[in-house]
Amino acid sequence: xxxxxxxxxxxxxxxxxxxxxxxxxxxxxxxxxxxxxxxxxxxxxxxxxxxxxxxxxxxxxxxxxxxxxxxxxxxxxxxxxxxxxxxxxxxxxxxxxxxxxxxxxxxxxxxxxxxxxxxxxxxxxxxxxxxxxxxxxxxxxxxxxxxxxxxxxxxxxxxxxxxxxxxxxxxxxxxxxxxxxxxxxxxxxxxxxxxxxxxxxxxxxxxxxxxxxxxxxxxxxxxxxxxxxxxxxxxxxxxxxxxxxxxxxxxxxxxxxxxxxxxxxxxxxxxxxxxxxxxxxxxxxxxxxxxxxxxxxxxxxxxxxxxxxxxxxxxxxxxxxxxxxxxxxxxx
Amino acid sequence: xxxxxxxxxxxxxxxxxxxxxxxxxxxxxxxxxxxxxxxxxxxxxxxxxxxxxxxxxxxxxxxxxxxxxxxxxxxxxxxxxxxxxxxxxxxxxxxxxxxxxxxxxxxxxxxxxxxxxxxxxxxxxxxxxxxxxxxxxxxxxxxxxxxxxxxxxxxxxxxxxxxxxxxxxxxxxxxxxxxxxxxxxxxxxxxxxxxxxxxxxxxxxxxxxxxxxxxxxxxxxxxxxxxxxxxxxxxxxxxxxxxxxxxxxxxxxxxxxxxxxxxxxxxxxxxxxxxxxxxxxxxxxxxxxxxxxxxxxxxxxxxxxxxxxxxxxxxxxxxxx
Amino acid sequence: xxxxxxxxxxxxxxxxxxxxxxxxxxxxxxxxxxxxxxxxxxxxxxxxxxxxxxxxxxxxxxxxxxxxxxxxxxxxxxxxxxxxxxxxxxxxxxxxxxxxxxxxxxxxxxxxxxxxxxxxxxxxxxxxxxxxxxxxxxxxxxxxxxxxxxxxxxxxxxxxxxxxxxxxxxxxxxxxxxxxxxxxxxxxxxxxxxxxxxxxxxxxxxxxxxxxxxxxxxxxxxxxxxxxxxxxxxxxxxxxxxxxxxxxxxxxxxxxxxxxxxxxxxxxxxxxxxxxxxxxxxxxxxxxxxxxxxxxxxxxxxxxxxxxxxxxxxxxxxxxxxxxxxxxxxxxxxxxxxxxxxxxxx
Numbered sequence: 001x002x003x004x005x006x007x008x009x010x011x012x013x014x015x016x017x018x019x020x021x022x023x024x025x026x027x028x029x030x031x032x033x034x035x036x037x038x039x040x041x042x043x044x045x046x047x048x049x050x051x052x053x054x055x056x057x058x059x060x061x062x063x064x065x066x067x068x069x070x071x072x073x074x075x076x077x078x079x080x081x082x083x084x085x086x087x088x089x090x091x092x093x094x095x096x097x098x099x100x101x102x103x104x105x106x107x108x109x110x111x112x113x114x115x116x117x118x119x120x121x122x123x124x125x126x127x128x129x130x131x132x133x134x135x136x137x138x139x140x141x142x143x144x145x146x147x148x149x150x151x152x153x154x155x156x157x158x159x160x161x162x163x164x165x166x167x168x169x170x171x172x173x174x175x176x177x178x179x180x181x182x183x184x185x186x187x188x189x190x191x192x193x194x195x196x197x198x199x200x201x202x203x204x205x206x207x208x209x210x211x212x213x214x215x216x217x218x219x220x221x222x223x224x225x226x227x228x229x230x231x232x233x234x235x236x237x238x239x240x241x242x243x244x245x246x247x248x249x250x251x252x253x254x255x256x257x258x259x260x261x262x263x264x265x266x267x268x269x270x271x272x273x274x275x276x277x278x279x280x281x282x283x284x285x286x287x288x289x290x291x292x293x294x295x296x297x298x299x300x301x302x303x304x305x306x307x308x309x310x311x312x313x314x315x316x317x318x319x320x321x322x323x324x325x326x327x328x329x330x331x332x
Numbered sequence: 333x334x335x336x337x338x339x340x341x342x343x344x345x346x347x348x349x350x351x352x353x354x355x356x357x358x359x360x361x362x363x364x365x366x367x368x369x370x371x372x373x374x375x376x377x378x379x380x381x382x383x384x385x386x387x388x389x390x391x392x393x394x395x396x397x398x399x400x401x402x403x404x405x406x407x408x409x410x411x412x413x414x415x416x417x418x419x420x421x422x423x424x425x426x427x428x429x430x431x432x433x434x435x436x437x438x439x440x441x442x443x444x445x446x447x448x449x450x451x452x453x454x455x456x457x458x459x460x461x462x463x464x465x466x467x468x469x470x471x472x473x474x475x476x477x478x479x480x481x482x483x484x485x486x487x488x489x490x491x492x493x494x495x496x497x498x499x500x501x502x503x504x505x506x507x508x509x510x511x512x513x514x515x516x517x518x519x520x521x522x523x524x525x526x527x528x529x530x531x532x533x534x535x536x537x538x539x540x541x542x543x544x545x546x547x548x549x550x551x552x553x554x555x556x557x558x559x560x561x562x563x564x565x566x567x568x569x570x571x572x573x574x575x576x577x578x579x580x581x582x583x584x585x586x587x588x589x590x591x592x593x594x595x596x597x598x599x600x601x602x603x604x605x606x607x608x609x610x611x612x613x614x615x616x617x618x619x620x621x622x623x624x625x626x627x628x629x630x631x632x633x634x635x636x637x638x639x640x641x642x643x644x645x646x647x648x649x650x651x652x653x
Numbered sequence: 654x655x656x657x658x659x660x661x662x663x664x665x666x667x668x669x670x671x672x673x674x675x676x677x678x679x680x681x682x683x684x685x686x687x688x689x690x691x692x693x694x695x696x697x698x699x700x701x702x703x704x705x706x707x708x709x710x711x712x713x714x715x716x717x718x719x720x721x722x723x724x725x726x727x728x729x730x731x732x733x734x735x736x737x738x739x740x741x742x743x744x745x746x747x748x749x750x751x752x753x754x755x756x757x758x759x760x761x762x763x764x765x766x767x768x769x770x771x772x773x774x775x776x777x778x779x780x781x782x783x784x785x786x787x788x789x790x791x792x793x794x795x796x797x798x799x800x801x802x803x804x805x806x807x808x809x810x811x812x813x814x815x816x817x818x819x820x821x822x823x824x825x826x827x828x829x830x831x832x833x834x835x836x837x838x839x840x841x842x843x844x845x846x847x848x849x850x851x852x853x854x855x856x857x858x859x860x861x862x863x864x865x866x867x868x869x870x871x872x873x874x875x876x877x878x879x880x881x882x883x884x885x886x887x888x889x890x891x892x893x894x895x896x897x898x899x900x901x902x903x904x905x906x907x908x909x910x911x912x913x914x915x916x917x918x919x920x921x922x923x924x925x926x927x928x929x930x931x932x933x934x935x936x937x938x939x940x941x942x943x944x945x946x947x948x949x950x951x952x953x954x955x956x957x958x959x960x961x962x963x964x965x966x967x968x969x970x971x972x973x974x975x976x977x978x979x980x981x982x983x984x985x986x987x988x989x990x991x992x993x994x995x996x997x998x999x
Binding site for chain 1: 544545546548549550551552553554555556559563564567568
């Protein structure tokens, strides 16, 4: 309780699927996030990995209260923020911020960098008196490694990596305690990606930030995270420390995911064991009964179809949601 | 739900498309310190287009005619001398005289004012109504959008000329109405029948803008609806509306002429191109010049605005760069 | 028809394939983009060679010119703004850049085929997947409707799409991302090309699906003894499939080598820096090595070695003299003044 800054319990987000033009009928629900629980500790980075459609981006939206949750609770520093509105929600914005994926669409092309990074102060005028804002914006640009002289430039005058820095500066402006990073480096080139990852690491140390780091790139997540949660079809299938997940994975999906990551070393070609999954991720509108991974799992038995495995400590020290959890090291 | 895979695709596509543009960015980063906004970029682009230069020059000329007609002519547009009725062009009167013996050159110059005033006011009003409703429909969506879109459809379904005839003939006060009164009525009926187009353009642009990540980021910062609409959506959605406005301005000047010609719009003693064309109706065979000159000015002006609209669209469209 | 065949075969004898020539040779290719802001020199003397059955990975970041090279080879470069200002693209020894439009169309698809990153936009959404495959077969091979359909089903089966008979009637949006990429591969194979260019084929896909697609590509390549050019920025994918690697930077190939030696001992500081800046799945580091600065503007490429402003081992000579492509070791090419020291030392 004391060192958990964010506590998420049984979070659910369903999007209705509607058909019809004028009078819409609900024909089903996309179960994007379907009962997710985890804690984010103060000062740590919790990585969330999963493939497209696993619900990790929706999770970010719901945590940011950009989408109303369908069920479950979110607590920030012990206070229930699941349903807060108005002034309380606005105050929460100062504590939780987000960095978005696409540096090309996440900055308003009609605003200067100064306006973009200064906007948080305009929305929350109580944070900084008017006179001090220009200086604060310059300081922020400096902190994220941009030239403060560029305050009057427009986003299209910057490269992708620089734009992502602008996005980070905007998120930092209100001195939040938690930053949700939604695929912050996946649109960047390798050499630029490393710069931005280092920056995120430095800022965490400097400002004591807690990160929820969402990404599909397992190497990136390992590099930055203290703990990692693996998501599949709206559920967390395994959660543990970075070492536990990468070196002692127990859920077959985690193992398959890890083994599929190409390793940049030709010497290992043909030597490592790669678990090839068949087929694609099923539709979140109509997920499989029982264990959601069973349709692609090589270990699936009858029990997997009838009984949903709960996320709990099984063979290893960390929780895993598999009836047949068993440790298997797949990373060379 | 944003799918990371589709998002990644989108991003990657943008990256490849921007690959060569990035080059340009860096040069700027290194070179001049002068910030260049999209508007100034568009302006830079426009100045190099002959289409824009020609149409802008034409429009400037017409506007000047409307503002200070005495610059161009010293003849009184309202002095008619039946002795010179239907005389052809000459050194005295470049465009000749009409049926009533009015100087056509002078009337053409003075006629620009009414046409421009009606055109500009109708455009401003149309954009105000259309853009506001479109922005609101695009932002709120749901039933508000549904309702507004259906209302727009109803107005959209009315044939323009028929609608204008109905409005003008039923709202016109009995007896003599003043020139201003008629002008206001003409402007109102044009706007009332034209706003749905503008609303649709604004609505789709607003929906596109609303889905952008910067709107998401602003919401995450706690921005109010009005801030999101005015600061983030409007500036990014206004470009297609501006293009429409320039084209519509030309069309509205034509519409004013049409209504005047039908006897529903302006009429003497107000001078407008439409009125002049209407007046020449009965003498076209004997004095074709009385139709030719106002019609040529009208066409040239409408064309100039349409060309301007095209040039502006190309300049504002980032894909053209 | 027969007259045409005779004529084209005569043409082919005059300018066409040279026996014993490599499958594809890009020779000293120069391409520039004339933009409003000036001339962007996108390719500055790119050369590479691909033999049948070989996989060449072209590695580079955005703006390095890796895709432009492929587009020039395919003859699908947008011109303008692009202009080919020098060099040759030889397919079986025949310079395609000098060939007639007709000949180029002939080569496209049946000689060299290409698959793209974004399968959804590369497939036409208003036609069924089957129709798009059949169309090529009917137009280019003169097949009947029925034969083309049969072949389309075979092709979908070849790329391991389950239930090809049903899938052939579906539209691209009914396919998942991985399936779509498979369909595009099937389409590119329709005319039995000798050479396949894959431009970031798995970048938009999830890792598990990415692995499936790479397996498939590799399998098809071996089976058909095709030449494969894999354009990518992913050092992991390259390590798994490439025979040889060409690293591009600012429109130049800065290093070319067989895969193992390149990863073991990079011969160019840029390659080394790329490898070092990669987060590793198998190691958790604290700080990643980064490449300082930004890729250069193609409008204004730095003097001397284009990498020198970002290079940790920069010397005076690098600022003034463009390093020539040379062979620090047999089978390896590098455009660094200090390639020998890099490979030998440290």
